[in-house]
Amino acid sequence: MSPLLSVENLRIAFPSRQGPVEVVRGVSFSLGRERLGIVGESGSGKSQTGRAILGLTPVSGTATADRLEFDGVDLRTASTRQWRKLRGARMSMVMQDPKFSLNPVMTIGRQLMEAVKLHGGKSEAHDKSIAMLEAVQIRDPERVMAAYPHELSGGMGQRAMIAMMLVTEPDLLIADEPTSALDVTVQIEVLRILDRLVTERGMGLIFISHDLRLVSTFCDRVLVMYAGRVVEELDARRMNEATHPYTRGLLNCLPTITGDSRPLPVLARDDAWLE
Amino acid sequence: MAFIDIEDLEVTFEGSGRQVRALKGVSLAVGEEESFGIVGESGSGKSTVLRALCGLAPVTSGRISIGGEPVQAPRDPAFYRRVQMVFQDPYASLHPRHTVDRVLSEPLAIHGFDRAEERVEQALEDVGLGAGFRFRYPHQLSGGQRQRVAIARALILEPKIILLDEPTSALDASIQAEVLNLLDRLRAERGLTYVLVSHDLAVVSHMCDRLVVMQGGEVVEQLTREALQAHATTEDYTRNLLTASEGFTRDPALQR
């Protein structure tokens, strides 16, 4: 079976005074109907990788790839019409910061219902929207429906956005730190929803996170990014077999409830990791 | 009597015709040179406890004393020489147009400390930055470096108590480890007392000898680190928090 998504040698550059700077430097992977985690520290290029797949690289940047294919469609040459059919309906992204991806002048309810309608569910739009808000553990869905994005807390906004992505039931969901603003117990509930979409509906999920512990317990496979490159790819159940010193460093520097290493091992960076 | 003693603290915020009872009778006692943790989910009232200690929350009833003496309202300068606070967001807590030097010199001037230059350089040394950082602006610093500056600012008045509100929540894991190690070392060297607030149970367990779990403005349970490590909790809420903190567990029915 051919993969849902293939990425080969993805490169993203931004201009700077010293000339173009590559922030993603030759990332390759393929994705089936599975949970793929991308971890790495801030600035390592996770978000830009996710955005490039959806053709959402900022205008100042340039993304190139030897291959960028979603379900047989070459995304590098996709027309506006093709993108319109793909984005939202078949490929979706939950952004790290809901402030930038919810429409500030439209109530959550209207945005949700429009997303449902786009997916061809006119009559049940209201009920389905409420159901989705309940699914992401929003206790007061009617109030949230009537609210504008700025009236919601970070965690609420993020949940509303996840609900928005889920109503369209995409084939590929790129979730960029979708649970970072949420409390741990709610975070687990949201992951359960995503998990069900993968196992029951065969969705492909790219789960971007800085939280190695969460990713290793949730995903099937993990890409570890450092300075724009994938330095290691691992089976999530075999995180403790990681060999790259960066991955090992990341694993070891986390405090644990049961452990008692003091001081915590810190990460000693090596310029060789940049090569 | 404990070093920091909080009894039956009630805080109610009023705004736009709505009342929020943020603290509903919170009591806790922190020993001298102890590192004490407060965990709980967002909105549970953790920051409000710290703010109330500093006189920055509308306390409606209850008592706060430090070193056996009730705190003065409003807090006097002597209070801030003893108690300092470090906030979560290193981006918001430093003035964007003030150099590190100014950030660190101002409290010294306000409190009439001598040898300002020497103290600033020493404080930067103490947090592992070095004097080379003195004339930098916040935008020239990484998140971890900013948090070190915030810690240096808290230390410069030589306080006995530092209130830490999610001090590493905005930092990458590797930087978090460095900042936690720094805080650990400083406490040991100077005999500081910490009250550390975090939503991250692992951070609190690593840093604190004892902790309370808060929910909805109340303390639901108090535990020692050992009890937490042994999962010796009597409250379902704490147990849920503990389970969730250990990562995702797949519903066996959904295993492929």
Ligand SMILES: Nc1ncnc2c1ncn2[C@@H]1O[C@H](COP(=O)(O)OP(=O)(O)O)[C@@H](O)[C@H]1O
């Ligand atoms: N619009 C932009 N212009 C210039 N540089 C950018 C832009 N967006 C992101 N970058 C840079 O690209 C790098 C990767 O960013 P990002 O993918 O957001 O990292 P991550 O999501 O892993 O934290 C960072 O160094 C960031 O500063």
Ligand SMILES: Nc1ncnc2c1ncn2[C@@H]1O[C@H](COP(=O)(O)OP(=O)(O)O)[C@@H](O)[C@H]1O
């Ligand atoms: N200045 C304020 N005005 C109104 N309500 C507030 C204010 N500060 C905090 N609250 C409310 O008090 C409760 C506790 O908040 P907080 O102590 O910040 O929680 P935590 O730090 O545990 O996330 C929340 O319901 C919050 O919305």
Ligand SMILES: [Mg+2]
């Ligand atoms: Mg990002």
Ligand SMILES: [Mg+2]
């Ligand atoms: Mg808080």
